[in-house]
Amino acid sequence: MSVPNAIDTLTSGLASICRLPRGVTVSSERNPSSTTRIVKLFDIENSKECRLVREYITEYDLVVEKVIPAAKNSRAVLDKTYIDALPVGEQIPCLVVEFEDGRQETVSGEAPIVSFLEKTFGSETTSDESTQSSNDVVRYLQRAGYYAASVLRTGRGSLVSPAATASSRVKRPQIPLILYSYEGNQFCRLVREVLTELDIVYELRSAGKESPRRAELAQRTGGSTQCPYLVDPNNGKSMSESADIIQYLYDEYGLWSPPSELLQWASASIMSLAKPIFGALAPVQAGSTSLEEADYKASIEKATKEIEKETTMKGVPVVVYTYSLSPFSSETIQLLQRLNVEFEEISLGMEWIPGLLAPGGAEKRAALLEMTGQSSLPHIFIGGKPIGGLFNGRPGLVPLLEKDEFQKLVDEATRNLEFA
Numbered sequence: 001m002s003v004p005n006a007i008d009t010l011t012s013g014l015a016s017i018c019r020l021p022r023g024v025t026v027s028s029e030r031n032p033s034s035t036t037r038i039v040k041l042f043d044i045e046n047s048k049e050c051r052l053v054r055e056y057i058t059e060y061d062l063v064v065e066k067v068i069p070a071a072k073n074s075r076a077v078l079d080k081t082y083i084d085a086l087p088v089g090e091q092i093p094c095l096v097v098e099f100e101d102g103r104q105e106t107v108s109g110e111a112p113i114v115s116f117l118e119k120t121f122g123s124e125t126t127s128d129e130s131t132q133s134s135n136d137v138v139r140y141l142q143r144a145g146y147y148a149a150s151v152l153r154t155g156r157g158s159l160v161s162p163a164a165t166a167s168s169r170v171k172r173p174q175i176p177l178i179l180y181s182y183e184g185n186q187f188c189r190l191v192r193e194v195l196t197e198l199d200i201v202y203e204l205r206s207a208g209k210e211s212p213r214r215a216e217l218a219q220r221t222g223g224s225t226q227c228p229y230l231v232d233p234n235n236g237k238s239m240s241e242s243a244d245i246i247q248y249l250y251d252e253y254g255l256w257s258p259p260s261e262l263l264q265w266a267s268a269s270i271m272s273l274a275k276p277i278f279g280a281l282a283p284v285q286a287g288s289t290s291l292e293e294a295d296y297k298a299s300i301e302k303a304t305k306e307i308e309k310e311t312t313m314k315g316v317p318v319v320v321y322t323y324s325l326s327p328f329s330s331e332t333i334q335l336l337q338r339l340n341v342e343f344e345e346i347s348l349g350m351e352w353i354p355g356l357l358a359p360g361g362a363e364k365r366a367a368l369l370e371m372t373g374q375s376s377l378p379h380i381f382i383g384g385k386p387i388g389g390l391f392n393g394r395p396g397l398v399p400l401l402e403k404d405e406f407q408k409l410v411d412e413a414t415r416n417l418e419f420a
Contacts (some may be wrong), residue, residue: 002257002258002259002260002261003243003246003247003250003257003258004156004190004193004194004242004243004246005260005262007262008156008190009186009187009190011152011153012152012153012186012187012189012190013186014152015148015149015150015152015153015186015189016149016184016185016186016189018144018145018146018148018149018152019051019055019145019146019149019183019184020145020184021184022052022055022059022183022184023051023054023055023058023059023182023183023184023208024058024182024183024184024185024208024209025059025208025209025210026058026059026060026061026206026208026209026210026211027059027060027122029122029123030059030060030061030121030122030123031120031121031122031123032061034120034121035099035100036097036098036099036100036120036121037063037065037097037098038057038062038063038064038065038095038096038097039065039066039096039097039098039104040064040065040066040067040068040084040094040095040096041053041057041064041066041067041068041093041094041095041096041204042068042070042076042086042090042092042093042094042095042108043067043068043069043070043092043093043196044069044070044071044092044093044157044158044196045069045156045157045158045189045192045193045195045196046150046153046154046156046157046158046193046196047092047093047150047158048146048147048149048150049092049093049109049110050092050093050110051146051149051150051183052110052114052146053093053095053110053113053114053117054183055183055184056114056117056118057117057183057204057206058182058183058184058206058208059208060117060121060122060206061206061208061211061212061213062117062121062206063203063204063205063206064203064204065176065203066084066176066201066202066203067179067195067201067202067203067204068084068086068201069160069195069196069199069200069201070086070092070094071158071159071160071196071199072159073159073160073165074160074199075199084201087106087108090106090108091108091109092108093108093109093110093113094106094107094108094109095107095108095113095116097116097120153189153193155261156193156197157189157192157193157194157196157197158196159197160196160197160198160199161197161198161254161258162258162401162402163197163198163250163254163255163256163257163258163401164197164198164199164200164253164254164255165199166255166401166402166403166404167255167404169255169404170253170254170255171252171253172200172253173200173201173232173234173253174234175233175234176201176202176203177195177200177201177202177203177230177231177232177233177234178202178203178205178230178231178232178233179191179192179195179202179203179204179205179228179229179230179231180205180207180213180217180227180228180229180230181204181205181206181207181227181228181229182206182207182208182209182211182227183208184208185227185228187227187228187242188227188228188242190242190246191228191230191242191245191246191249194246194249194250195249198249198250198253198254200249200253205217207225207227207229217229220238221238221240224240226240228240228242228245230245230248232248232252235252250338251338255401255404256335256338256339256401257335257338258398259331259332259334259335259390259391259398260327260331263327263328263331263390263391264391264398267328267389267390267391267392268391268392271328271376272392275376278352278375278376279369279375281352281375282352282362282365282366282368282369282375283296283366283369285352285354285357285362285365285366286299286300286303286362286363286365286366286367287299287362287363288366299363300363300366300367300370302363303360303363303364303366303367304367304370304371306360306364307364307367307368307371308384310344310346311381311384312383312384312417313344313417314417315342315414315417316342316343316344316417317341317342317343317382317383317410317413317414317417318336318341318342318343318344318380318381318382318410318413319343319344319346319380319381320332320333320336320343320344320345320346320378320379320380320381321346321347321348321364321368321377321378321379321380322345322346322347322348322377322378323347323348323349323350323351323352323356323377323378324347324349324350324351325350325351325356326351326377326378328377328378328389328390329377329378331390332378332380332389332390332397333345333378335390335397336397339406339407341407341410342414348360348361348364348365348377349361352365352377365377368386371386372386372388372393372394374386374388374389374393374394376389377389378390379393380393380397382406382409382410382413383409383412383413383414383416383417384413385409385413387400387409
């Protein structure tokens, strides 16, 4: 559940292609005079059933006053006292509508909702997806795209991130955010996925192609009709560009911005297999086979004392040993910067490869191995105590964040080091 990257943009675009021409253009078969309001939509972004409902919402150019994330670990599902809890016994997607006379009705399930939307917001000639084409091949491709779109975005927009569940310290918007969006836009999808993952309620204002609402959007932006466009009435913020919106959402409503999922996969698979190799190479690079035993021990002892001194510097609760070319190291530094903690970065060179280590880097790497059992970098210390690397170790930075224990350790270290 990291900040979306180029691969996310690509697969989101492919997901949109799989569903073309659905969810892009306002339908000519709509009834714009309907006064029925969509009060709530309980939604999971990467649910194929919810996707079809959102496509109809785009094509009928509707406003949803509250899109409520309803992943299985969301507040709407888990907390029955939550003001926007999923009604008991209803399934997702679930729609709450209000008619002109003030009467409300709940409709749940893909087929009943689609039927309701067609009857309420469509014209008399509207037909459902299964009868839009008499060509069996076209219908087959439509159904295949129905599943492929979800597969392409596997892992995104399906669950609430630990960045929004790990602590009661998570900030929640008091007023729903406003999102101008349409279902078939790949960049809108990236934003909606993060809104689901941060469990953020928002108002959806459909702005598909040929939507009259684009004039409203142009008035807000000074002429642009680009989607997505986010308005946060809680902070008086408005912005376009999906990358800016997503970073804002993590900064404002998440405890941290999750690091790259690709790196997490690499750490769990490739790097775990390479760990014994790194462990064997570290002492060799430090001179275990080329120096006299006494000289080697002396150099490691010296490096150990330097590490102990560096990791207990007054006023610096967090110390990170890194390689300048390591993507794991750079991701760790960026994450610590976003967490706004005081830390010191100590580089042991560009990489572990011979010739790229800095003077003394090999000795410190071997010393780290003897001290902690870990020779790989980054290597993080809090208050002089090793916690491992980005994803794993003792127990690792991300696991500490997910347990909401990182800040507690930093606060404790800060107090202790004030008197160092």
